[in-house]
Amino acid sequence: MLDTLNSPQREAVKYLDGPLLVLAGAGSGKTRVITQKIVYLIEKCGYLPKEIAAITFTNKAAREMQERVGKMLESKSTKGLTIATFHSLGLQMLRQEAALLGYKPQFSILDSSDSFKILADVLATTDKQLLRKTQWQISSWKNAFINPDQAKQLADEELTHAAAKVYQIYQQTLKAYQAVDFDDLIKLPVELFEQHPEALAKWQRKLKYLLIDEYQDTNACQYKLVKMLTGIEGRFTAVGDDDQAIYGWRGADVENLRQLTEDFSRLKVIKLEQNYRSTVRILRAANQVIANNPKLFEKKLWSDLGTGDLIQVSAARDEEHEAEAVVMKLMAHKFEHRTKHLDYAILYRGNYQARVIEQQLRNHKVPYTVSGGQSFFDKAEIKDLVSYLRLIANEDDDPAFIRAATTPKKGIGNTTLERLGEYASLHKISLFAAAFEGEFQRELGNRQLEDLLNFCQYINKIQERAERDPAGEVLTDLLNTIQYEVFLYDSEEPRAAETKWKNVLDFTGWLTKKGEGDDANEERNLLQLTQMISLMSMLEGRENGEPDAVKLSTLHAAKGLEFGHVFLIGVEEGILPHRESVEADKLKPGKIEEERRLMYVGITRAQKSLNISWCKKRKRAGETEICEPSRFLAELPQDDVRHFGGPAADPATSKEHGKERMAQIRAMLGNQNKG
DNA sequence: CACTCCGGGATTTTT
DNA sequence: TCCCGGAGTG
Numbered sequence: 001m002l003d004t005l006n007s008p009q010r011e012a013v014k015y016l017d018g019p020l021l022v023l024a025g026a027g028s029g030k031t032r033v034i035t036q037k038i039v040y041l042i043e044k045c046g047y048l049p050k051e052i053a054a055i056t057f058t059n060k061a062a063r064e065m066q067e068r069v070g071k072m073l074e075s076k077s078t079k080g081l082t083i084a085t086f087h088s089l090g091l092q093m094l095r096q097e098a099a100l101l102g103y104k105p106q107f108s109i110l111d112s113s114d115s116f117k118i119l120a121d122v123l124a125t126t127d128k129q130l131l132r133k134t135q136w137q138i139s140s141w142k143n144a145f146i147n148p149d150q151a152k153q154l155a156d157e158e159l160t161h162a163a164a165k166v167y168q169i170y171q172q173t174l175k176a177y178q179a180v181d182f183d184d185l186i187k188l189p190v191e192l193f194e195q196h197p198e199a200l201a202k203w204q205r206k207l208k209y210l211l212i213d214e215y216q217d218t219n220a221c222q223y224k225l226v227k228m229l230t231g232i233e234g235r236f237t238a239v240g241d242d243d244q245a246i247y248g249w250r251g252a253d254v255e256n257l258r259q260l261t262e263d264f265s266r267l268k269v270i271k272l273e274q275n276y277r278s279t280v281r282i283l284r285a286a287n288q289v290i291a292n293n294p295k296l297f298e299k300k301l302w303s304d305l306g307t308g309d310l311i312q313v314s315a316a317r318d319e320e321h322e323a324e325a326v327v328m329k330l331m332a333h334k335f336e337h338r339t340k341h342l343d344y345a346i347l348y349r350g351n352y353q354a355r356v357i358e359q360q361l362r363n364h365k366v367p368y369t370v371s372g373g374q375s376f377f378d379k380a381e382i383k384d385l386v387s388y389l390r391l392i393a394n395e396d397d398d399p400a401f402i403r404a405a406t407t408p409k410k411g412i413g414n415t416t417l418e419r420l421g422e423y424a425s426l427h428k429i430s431l432f433a434a435a436f437e438g439e440f441q442r443e444l445g446n447r448q449l450e451d452l453l454n455f456c457q458y459i460n461k462i463q464e465r466a467e468r469d470p471a472g473e474v475l476t477d478l479l480n481t482i483q484y485e486v487f488l489y490d491s492e493e494p495r496a497a498e499t500k501w502k503n504v505l506d507f508t509g510w511l512t513k514k515g516e517g518d519d520a521n522e523e524r525n526l527l528q529l530t531q532m533i534s535l536m537s538m539l540e541g542r543e544n545g546e547p548d549a550v551k552l553s554t555l556h557a558a559k560g561l562e563f564g565h566v567f568l569i570g571v572e573e574g575i576l577p578h579r580e581s582v583e584a585d586k587l588k589p590g591k592i593e594e595e596r597r598l599m600y601v602g603i604t605r606a607q608k609s610l611n612i613s614w615c616k617k618r619k620r621a622g623e624t625e626i627c628e629p630s631r632f633l634a635e636l637p638q639d640d641v642r643h644f645g646g647p648a649a650d651p652a653t654s655k656e657h658g659k660e661r662m663a664q665i666r667a668m669l670g671n672q673n674k675g
Numbered sequence: 676c677a678c679t680c681c682g683g684g685a686t687t688t689t690t
Numbered sequence: 691t692c693c694c695g696g697a698g699t700g
Contacts (some may be wrong), residue, residue, distance in 0.1 A: 057689070057690085058689065058690080059689090059690080085689085085690070086690085087689085087690045088690085109690090111690090112690090128693095128694085181690095182689080182690045183690090185690075186690095246687075247687085247688080247689090249686085249687065249688095250687085250688065251690080280684065348687065349687075350685065350686050350687070351685080351686085351687085351691070351692090352684080352685050352691070352692090353685095354684090354691075357693060358691080368685055370691085372688080375689090375690095534690085535690065553689065554686090554688090555687080556686090556687050557687090557688080578687080579686090580686065581686085581687095594687095598687080620684085620685095674689090
């Protein structure tokens with residue numbers, strides 16, 4: 001089984017004497033190491049599947065890993081094996097230990113638009129900018145494991161102090177709703193384990209071995225959780241690549257990699273440097289660019305896949321010309337090499353950059369898919385339905401109550417809700433509970449009261465059914481009762497209504513299937529299903545329409561993917577590196593390095609050919625702006641590059657800049673080591 | 676006073 | 691593309 005691995009990979013799989021960090025370069029087979037190690041632990045080392053947890057960041061990664069392990073373990077069961085995202089593992093723990101934190105096990109999970117609305121209430125404002133900022137601030141605090149009290153103490157300016165107060169009220173509100181937000185799914189388990197060592201001991205006993213994917217993306221809170229679960233013996237394998245850390249801006253801290261060496265003095269480090277993806281030239285480019293960043297661990301990718309084509313760097317007049325040139329080149333290349341559309345990717349820094357490209361692709365009838373887009377759960381029709389489910393599971397979930405009570409309209413209007421809200425907050429109870437209070441009922445007109453009670457009583461009725469009857473039946477009853485299909489056709493264009501209704505049916509169909517236990521697990525009723533849906537990935541990864549299409553993607557969203565031929569566009573100062581990062585780097589160095597890693601991620605997506613382009617001019621804020629080629633272009637190995645149309649940056653200038661920066665970095669590292 | 680329509684502008688995203 | 695803000699209309 002292990003003979004298909006190269007020697008460091010094999011070593012990584014077999015190493016069990018202590019904590020292990022696998023530094024896996026791009027395309028070096030890190031997923032293979034994780035999946036093989038899971039199989040090895042079960043088949044060769046006598047671990048039970050339920051004693052192992054593999055943790056990823058995205059549902060997609062978890063699903064892929066699940067599939068691969070499933071195939072390899074055919075004979076033996078994978079029952080009980082945990083392959084989950086940080087968030088769903090956190091959820092699992094919270095559901096089981098909810099009582100210890102004063103939550104009921106059916107607590108709700110709020111999405112970011114719910115929490116946005118709560119903040120709008122707390123701050124009594126509609127200023128979206130301020131709300132977004134506050135939301136971001138609170139999220140950052142949670143990711144750094146900072147409580148409202150600590151946040152208040154830390155706040156150095158008035159604005160942050162105000163935000164800390166909002167944070168506190170926000171947190172109290174969530175508790176009252178018996179709800180948690182996404183960040184809480186990681187933060188609360190850590191709190192739980194700090195306050196209840198016996199609960200921690202229980203989970204440490206249960207999970208005997210941990211494997212963590214994309215370790216460089218962990219934030220402080222996630223690292224804390226890992227450290228707690230693996231205990232002092234450090235029974236874990238962390239796999240990551242510091243050169244691909246591109247999520248610093250959302251709390252991921254590469255520092256966690258260094259911290260690992262400090263926290264676990266016995267930490268073993270294995271590097272995977274053989275790349276199975278790209279040509280020598282592409283790897284030379286990647287290595288040389290990233291060599292400009294300070295390194296904690298030296299790492300150099302190599303491959304035996306041949307020298308390959310020269311890397312092309314083209315200058316375009318402006319973004320329109322660039323788009324045209326890229327699409328032309330792509331089409332010619334495809335014709336010449338008899339490749340498929342899906343062998344090509346066009347990568348860029350910001351979503352909006354896709355616009356011109358899309359235009360060109362449409363003009364030339366080239367099929368394409370754009371990465372990202374809103375998730376299934378963000379669709380209004382799904383949120384409507386989910387709000388009913390959330391309310392059924394947890395009648396204290398006020399955001400769900402408001403949405404369900406008002407969509408479709410059922411005679412419960414704003415005034416009723418306002419009065420209900422006033423009464424509820426005065427008496428510190430949920431909206432649902434308030435509706436049944438005699439004192440409140442006397443305040444309300446007969447008509448309004450009747451409609452309100454109809455709704456609440458129906459929820460009560462369906463709550464009982466949800467526990468007993470099959471999920472499918474209950475859902476059908478629900479949709480019939482609220483007349484959701486009629487509602488859609490009343491409020492939408494027929495076309496839109498049709499797709500929305502189809503989405504609803506897709507969703508319920510899929511939910512019911514889950515309820516019947518498609519992986520031969522025990523049957524689940526609607527309540528149990530409801531408790532997991534907000535974290536389930538569905539229809540995700542299923543690209544709509546054309547399976548053979550050119551991929552358009554941001555550099556961030558392209559991490560983990562590979563393509564035969566890659567076009568990297570808009571490689572200019574101000575875009576890559578992004579203007580904001582350049583500015584931020586002046587105050588607090590480090591941002592440019594993250595931009596460089598972004599460039600590195602882009603380069604290493606390519607297997608056979610790499611085309612880089614930049615614009616000499618670009619429209620911005622109504623004016624035409626003169627653009628400089630990105631400093632990263634000068635960092636490429638010029639022997640492997642062929643330039644088209646105009647000079648790139650003067651290598652000498654950029655070299656000077658690089659040297660200067662390296663000196664700074666060395667000084668910085670030196671200080672760190674001393675301190 | 677509120678709603679709609681149009682034009683301009685844009686980091687990066689998951690759960 | 692999507693979102694926001696300003697102008698123009700009922």
